[in-house]
Amino acid sequence: MWGDSIIGYGRYDYRYDSGRGGSFLATGFSPRKSSLSVYIMPGYADFGSILARLGKHKAGKSCLTINTLSDIDIDVLAELISAGLKDLNTRWPVSPG
Secondary structure: OEOOOEEEEEEEEEEOOOOOEEEEEEEEEEEOOOOEEEEEOOOOOOOHHHHHHHEOOEEOOOEEEEOOHHHEOHHHHHHHHHHHHHHHHHHOOEEOO
16 A cells, blocks of 8 residues: 555656655556546556557646546556656666565
8 A cells, every 4th residue: 555545566766967866656547436547657648559549538747637547448557557657767777565
């Protein structure tokens, strides 16, 4: 658990050029009352072609909002999560914990 409502998978340790750093979840989700939030770090900026095939969603920098799972293609979501983890691992190593 990351905070009170985010279920996270994997983690990564980051350090910016400024010296600021920490640890955060590699990917995860949070069930909300009206939607489901899916998190991919460090964000979705490079995944426009995958997002275009996903289905009905809203995307922020690193948060994807889905009203219901029936609105999206689950296989495309799996592809998106895999691509996000692969991209993240090239920046900061991802560990299972």
